[in-house]
Amino acid sequence: MAWQGIEGHDAVLERFIQADERGRVAGSFLFIGPHGVGKGTFALALAKALVCESPRPGLEPCGGCRSCLQSAAGTHPDIDIVRKPEDRATIPIELLIGDAEHRMREGLCWRLLLKPALGGRKVAILLDADHLSEEAANCLLKTLEEPPDNALIILVGTSLERQLPTIRSRCQIVRFRPLATDAVGRILASETGQTELNEASLKMAAAGSGGSLVRARLLLDQEVASFRDRLMGLLATRPLRGVDLARDTIAFIEAAGKDAPPRRARLRIVLESTVEFYRAALQKAVQFDGAGPTIADASISSAVTRWQGDADEAAAAISRTLDALDALERNANLTILIDAWTAILEQPRLAQSA
Numbered sequence: 001m002a003w004q005g006i007e008g009h010d011a012v013l014e015r016f017i018q019a020d021e022r023g024r025v026a027g028s029f030l031f032i033g034p035h036g037v038g039k040g041t042f043a044l045a046l047a048k049a050l051v052c053e054s055p056r057p058g059l060e061p062c063g064g065c066r067s068c069l070q071s072a073a074g075t076h077p078d079i080d081i082v083r084k085p086e087d088r089a090t091i092p093i094e095l096l097i098g099d100a101e102h103r104m105r106e107g108l109c110w111r112l113l114l115k116p117a118l119g120g121r122k123v124a125i126l127l128d129a130d131h132l133s134e135e136a137a138n139c140l141l142k143t144l145e146e147p148p149d150n151a152l153i154i155l156v157g158t159s160l161e162r163q164l165p166t167i168r169s170r171c172q173i174v175r176f177r178p179l180a181t182d183a184v185g186r187i188l189a190s191e192t193g194q195t196e197l198n199e200a201s202l203k204m205a206a207a208g209s210g211g212s213l214v215r216a217r218l219l220l221d222q223e224v225a226s227f228r229d230r231l232m233g234l235l236a237t238r239p240l241r242g243v244d245l246a247r248d249t250i251a252f253i254e255a256a257g258k259d260a261p262p263r264r265a266r267l268r269i270v271l272e273s274t275v276e277f278y279r280a281a282l283q284k285a286v287q288f289d290g291a292g293p294t295i296a297d298a299s300i301s302s303a304v305t306r307w308q309g310d311a312d313e314a315a316a317a318i319s320r321t322l323d324a325l326d327a328l329e330r331n332a333n334l335t336i337l338i339d340a341w342t343a344i345l346e347q348p349r350l351a352q353s354a
């Protein structure tokens with residue numbers, strides 16, 4: 001049985017179980033790992049175990065106490081979750097220390113100083129830690145350095161490079177890896193209720209997930225899976241036709257509806273899949289024996305076989321697409337972003353001489 005339904009992060013769990021047995025799960029942690037692998041879910045599960053009034057060994061919450069009932073309902077007063085608002089580029093400092101009229105009388109840092117409401121412990125989870133402005137990070141430093149006794153603060157981000165050195169140095173770093181393809185497949189199967197009919201699409205979604213459960217769920221949508229295949233076809237064609245790539249990508253994200261989050265999720269799949277394609281292409285380009293890389297995902301591997309570029313071209317495309325991903329995280333205008341990204345991808349030699 002997976003711990004609280006979570007698969008694929010046994011090493012991280014073991015670390016916390018051992019720390020818990022020594023009575024030492026406290027302080028400041030920075031969870032780092034790719035988008036969609038379950039870092040936030042793990043943080044919440046850990047919080048539920050820590051606030052339980054009669055936990056079982058192995059950080060298993062009892063499921064029946066007052067604390068467990070409240071955390072299951074998402075209303076536990078000692079589990080505090082803060083995330084970046086959808087319409088903001090960074091986490092506003094008022095979420096951490098209150099607005100100008102209520103400085104240090106509201107916000108996550110202030111709430112962490114209060115006594116636990118249910119007598120146990122307090123856990124604060126700060127999602128989207130990639131998006132801490134320097135000002136917001138400064139507000140957090142003292143809390144991270146000296147969290148109240150028995151309190152736990154967990155920052156959740158995607159890469160260490162995106163965190164300010166002042167934050168990094170005050171936290172214990174916990175790394176999360178991409179999920180294995182078969183773990184993604186098992187989780188999807190248990191979520192969707194596996195039938196003969198959807199077995200093939202489950203397999204494809206798991207293979208194309210890049211270890212991200214969030215992406216795998218999106219790939220169960222036939223429209224998304226088909227577009228990913230179409231994308232591979234566009235990328236494999238040289239010279240790359242930026243206009244076609246832009247037009248098709250914009251149509252694909254607009255088909256997600258008017259709301260920003262699903263549109264951004266679709267563009268993330270496009271950009272991440274592009275990075276994966278060019279990483280495989282780069283591997284192929286630097287291999288002298290011509291054997292080609294082994295890639296689990298059939299649509300990437302067949303596209304890479306057709307692609308005939310060199311290592312420089314693949315490396316430039318990776319770095320530009322990572323820049324586009326950064327811009328996406330910073331809430332850039334999506335159409336402008338897509339136009340700029342496809343235009344620069346079309347000219348692989350341009351920026352290197354600049």
Ligand SMILES: [Zn+2]
Binds near residue numbers: 054055062063067068
């Ligand atoms: Zn309990």
